[in-house]
Amino acid sequence: SQQGEEDPQALSIQEGENATMNCSYKTSINNLQWYRQNSGRGLVHLILIRSNEREKHSGRLRVTLDTSKKSSSLLITASRAADTASYFCATDARSGAGSYQLTFGKGTKLSVIP
């Protein structure tokens, strides 16, 4: 079953505005990660937040994590047309083989209009 679910499914904003995407998950996690995917390309890792962290920043990105609500948010400030992409959250779970697998949500498609 899908562990992470992003909300909204699609988001359209004007350049310069902030974009907020949310992710909810169902079970306990070690960490939560956000990825970006440009159309037709592979995913690119943006930021990782551990379960004992509440907030993390990277450039124009701000991620929050609320483990009591099993939710996370990704904020992109001062958006640019180049931020147009799909954004996915992913949660990890340790498998019996010792591999750390990620379970991805369906993503939020962000369109930034110049």
Next chain:
Amino acid sequence: SQTIHQWPATLVQPVGSPLSLECTVEGTSNPNLYWYRQAAGRGLQLLFYSVGIGQISSEVPQNLSASRPQDRQFILSSKKLLLSDSGFYLCAWSQGYSNQPQHFGDGTRLSIL
């Protein structure tokens, strides 16, 4: 620095034909390797992962198989493709412990006719 190569970028195959997609990683040793499939407008579905040479775990019963003949080589195969095998296939690697990101190739767009 580490790089991941995945090929081909696009592939059109007839139903019933075989498949072989290759992924190689450079600049690291003993990575965890993953094959995902992404349907249009959907999230990623984990198909296979490997923690070492010859060690393959399957997540979803299907028409596909995977092999890891060398430490940094991961191959996705099928003996007979189905229409439902169409999709965007992504290979990824990570270090073998938690709190590490996965690094993705640019994917293969597979169309079955």
